[in-house]
Amino acid sequence: MDTETLLARFVRELSSLDPVAVWAHGSLAAGDYQEGRSDLDLIAVLPGRVTPGVVWRIATAHARLRELPLAAGLHCTYLTPSTAADPGRRHLTWAHEELFRRTVTPVTRCELHAFGRVLHGRPPAGLLPPVEDRELTDFVVRDQRDFWRPALDNAPLWTRDVWVDLGLITFARATVTAREGRLISKREALDLLPGLGAPTEVVEDVRSRRYDTPATPTGQWTADRARLTRDYLVPAIDALTASYD
The missing domain is CATH 3.30.460.10 (Beta Polymerase, domain 2)
Structure with missing residues (x-):
């Protein structure tokens, strides 16, 4: 391997x-x-x-x-x-x-x-201090508010695979961490996104790139995907961060 x-x-x-x-x-x-x-x-x-x-x-x-x-x-x-x-x-x-x-x-x-x-x-215990629950929650909410939310105003970024993939996955992971205080994997995040209101066709597009053989995207799909992602994440991030202000 x-x-x-x-x-x-x-x-x-x-x-x-x-x-x-x-x-x-x-x-x-x-x-x-x-x-x-x-x-x-x-x-x-x-x-x-x-x-x-x-x-x-x-x-x-x-x-x-x-x-x-x-x-x-x-x-x-x-x-x-x-x-x-x-x-x-x-x-x-x-x-x-x-x-x-x-x-x-x-x-x-x-x-x-x-x-x-x-x-x-040596293992991490003893070399790294543990992270308190509030510190973790504050970080993921701040990251959504101060990094991901402003990035959504830069429309050209969202025609790139990496921004769509990480933007959606990071939002789902931050939501679970903020609400439940636990970490989840990227696969778990993709499974949860439709239930959080994310556009199913975009979630499946991300899943295919990570786990399957993705189709070559057309220019129209790239533009539509960017619009769908931004239209979803803008209010979703605003709602998440507002609940912790």
């Missing part, structure tokens, strides 16, 4: 940095991973400061993976024991074949505690 080969090689490439732990979250850990379609979302905990020399070694490790299938979808954020507990800290991250800094969100932290997959070293 290409995924397991890539993961094993990645852990070996990091061995010179003596990582405290390497974990998987997201679809790979949740049991909803689709090889060749899902990203590989990883967290590595390094033993000491992330110095310029360490950054160079991280970039080199990722560069060595480029020959392997699926390597472009491997994303990893690098923590240390002294920085892991700070939810606002922006950590060095390799994603989309470049280095930048981002936070480890409450959703990711909850995933790691609930079903994170340990690829190497």
